[in-house]
Amino acid sequence: MSGRNESLRKTAEWSATVGRHPELRDVPDRVPDAEEAAVTLRGVSVRRESFTLGPLDLSIPAGMVTAIVGSNGSGKSTLMRLLLRMEPFEGEAAVLGQQLTPASDIPLRERIGFVSELPHAYENGLTADEKARFASLWYPGWSWDRYERLMHSLEADRTKKLGKLSKGMRRKAELAVAMSHDPELLLLDEPSSGLDPSAWKTLLEELTRFMDRGDRTLIFATHITEEVRRLADYVLFMHRGRCLGLYEKDRLFEDWRVFAVQRADGAVGRDDAAQLLKSAPGVQGAQASGPGICKLESDAPEETEAYCLSAGYRILSSQRMELEEIMGCLVRKGDAAR
Amino acid sequence: MWIPVHIDETRPEPLYHQVEVQLRSLILSGRLAEGTLLPSIREFAADLRCSAITVRRVYQDLENEGLLRTRQGTGTFVAGIDQSARDGYRLERVVEAFERAVETGLQLECTREEMERIWQEAYERKLAETKAEAEKGEGS
Numbered sequence: 001m002s003g004r005n006e007s008l009r010k011t012a013e014w015s016a017t018v019g020r021h022p023e024l025r026d027v028p029d030r031v032p033d034a035e036e037a038a039v040t041l042r043g044v045s046v047r048r049e050s051f052t053l054g055p056l057d058l059s060i061p062a063g064m065v066t067a068i069v070g071s072n073g074s075g076k077s078t079l080m081r082l083l084l085r086m087e088p089f090e091g092e093a094a095v096l097g098q099q100l101t102p103a104s105d106i107p108l109r110e111r112i113g114f115v116s117e118l119p120h121a122y123e124n125g126l127t128a129d130e131k132a133r134f135a136s137l138w139y140p141g142w143s144w145d146r147y148e149r150l151m152h153s154l155e156a157d158r159t160k161k162l163g164k165l166s167k168g169m170r171r172k173a174e175l176a177v178a179m180s181h182d183p184e185l186l187l188l189d190e191p192s193s194g195l196d197p198s199a200w201k202t203l204l205e206e207l208t209r210f211m212d213r214g215d216r217t218l219i220f221a222t223h224i225t226e227e228v229r230r231l232a233d234y235v236l237f238m239h240r241g242r243c244l245g246l247y248e249k250d251r252l253f254e255d256w257r258v259f260a261v262q263r264a265d266g267a268v269g270r271d272d273a274a275q276l277l278k279s280a281p282g283v284q285g286a287q288a289s290g291p292g293i294c295k296l297e298s299d300a301p302e303e304t305e306a307y308c309l310s311a312g313y314r315i316l317s318s319q320r321m322e323l324e325e326i327m328g329c330l331v332r333k334g335d336a337a338r
Numbered sequence: 339m340w341i342p343v344h345i346d347e348t349r350p351e352p353l354y355h356q357v358e359v360q361l362r363s364l365i366l367s368g369r370l371a372e373g374t375l376l377p378s379i380r381e382f383a384a385d386l387r388c389s390a391i392t393v394r395r396v397y398q399d400l401e402n403e404g405l406l407r408t409r410q411g412t413g414t415f416v417a418g419i420d421q422s423a424r425d426g427y428r429l430e431r432v433v434e435a436f437e438r439a440v441e442t443g444l445q446l447e448c449t450r451e452e453m454e455r456i457w458q459e460a461y462e463r464k465l466a467e468t469k470a471e472a473e474k475g476e477g478s
Binding site: 064233250 | 347348378383387388389390392
């Protein structure tokens, strides 16, 4: 199956989940309707000499936190830049309900906050306050109170030049500036890189607070599993410029399990269990891991378990999988489908 | 506020179910008093490391059961619960705990006799412990 169909299927599932609770509109920290997408991509590609992103068909839900995960060079940053029209692309892209065109640049940018992966060298000579003063001229929603509060909360330095700050210190100032106009959509490319553990914790709290009202959308790229666990509602997997699927996070962790199984009759000599169970229902990975014990990774755990029991195996353990392990299976699956 | 809900990742039940069962238990046992303001969906999700979708579903279900109520703009509160609902729940919780124990027993291939013996011994032991605790308490 192509990544494209997979992402469409997952999006449809997402719509079905959200659509089941129309009455939620009355809840104070409400979550938007299923039709509301913060980002919609239709056949979108970015072509560069050495790298192609897409074609992507994708809807990222509004009012939610979506984490983009994928190895270096998978296209996470290109996708973010594309959403700001900082990359020339083919296909149709809409952000916050507006088609991306040259005319949409200014009205859209006013509603978006962005922190790029690497700082801009041309801002090296500015202090955080100077950068903020410049930003305040561009964003109608700018609030100095919010800026002061964020700078204080993140313990950022406001008087040294950005170029003289450590990576983490500069990051804090840039995050504060990016959030001070109360954007409807916040795009953060590896927001926590360089932050110390205490600043990281503060950042997560600030992002939780930012999302609390329920009408804001956060999309962030990350390599840190713990950030996904603590912040995300949806996980978007990227690999070699393709989307491997958009999944509701809790469903993802529920749907994937790793089993340790062993022949119930104790016939240890028959060590080919991994080979035999490789094509059992739901199994996405199988390997021998000890005398007569086989480790099975499955995205349909009930089916896998039932099959193993009926085939004369016993289940020694059943556990949730880590994000990296699930990613590994999806990548294998994606590569096999190519 | 922090709500003592614990997610057991080794259990096969879906996350929302685990959170819902525990939150319901906290409310029906009276450990969360009527009128208690619960964390916002986002805060609770961050605490539990689950998605806002899961917490929203739990709040919605418990609101439908009459255990929670939502006030526009203020948040989600514990509703008033009558005594009969509490009493009914008391037994349900015990049944659930026993079912879980039996499940473990079956997994480990315990016989009925073994399980009955374990239950009796556990009961006697706990009763003696509780008694000893009470006497110690009186003595001091």
